[in-house]
Amino acid sequence: MRLTLGLALLLLAAFWVTNLALYFAHMNLDPRSAVAYYRGNEAEFMPPRSAQSMLEGRTCTCRCSRSCSCFSPHLLIFAPARFALKVGFIVTAFGAALLSEAAGWMTRFWHPGFAWLKVAMFVLFQGTLAVLILGLGVFLASAEALRRRRHAARHRADVAAHGAHPSTARRASSGALDAQARG
Numbered sequence: 001m002r003l004t005l006g007l008a009l010l011l012l013a014a015f016w017v018t019n020l021a022l023y024f025a026h027m028n029l030d031p032r033s034a035v036a037y038y039r040g041n042e043a044e045f046m047p048p049r050s051a052q053s054m055l056e057g058r059t060c061t062c063r064c065s066r067s068c069s070c071f072s073p074h075l076l077i078f079a080p081a082r083f084a085l086k087v088g089f090i091v092t093a094f095g096a097a098l099l100s101e102a103a104g105w106m107t108r109f110w111h112p113g114f115a116w117l118k119v120a121m122f123v124l125f126q127g128t129l130a131v132l133i134l135g136l137g138v139f140l141a142s143a144e145a146l147r148r149r150r151h152a153a154r155h156r157a158d159v160a161a162h163g164a165h166p167s168t169a170r171r172a173s174s175g176a177l178d179a180q181a182r183g
Contacts, residue, residue: 002144002147009137012132016126016130016133019129023122032115035107035115038118039107048108081135089128089132093132100118
């Protein structure tokens, strides 16, 4: 389970970095940059985004955002946290991903005033993912440390009980049983 969660965490971190890079390749955290990206900017010879180009560009992003929004809360279920906190993160992740995508469309086709929503939901979604990634990373690291401590404690208990290394004690006892069976 730790291997699966660890690999999922790496995939989630890669998505997070990629999402940041794609966003900042086209816009910044100023809502005016979102307006220019979606509605065009004559001064910079940027045409407005067409519905087709938005669909083509958003298909992969939507798929990744949906997967990430569905996937990351499932990982959070394994972490030791209060139920209300987990529900809050799940709702926040889904809501921010949905509103981030909707805000781009609303900025382009409805009103440029929705650009602030695009920026805010991008920041909220990325922030939520960052907390999930860090929280899950800490959880996995602490779970591995706990597993190692338990293994070491069992090993010490076996040594104390058998007076030797557990594998040596097991070999000796199984050899005695073989001798009894033959004799």
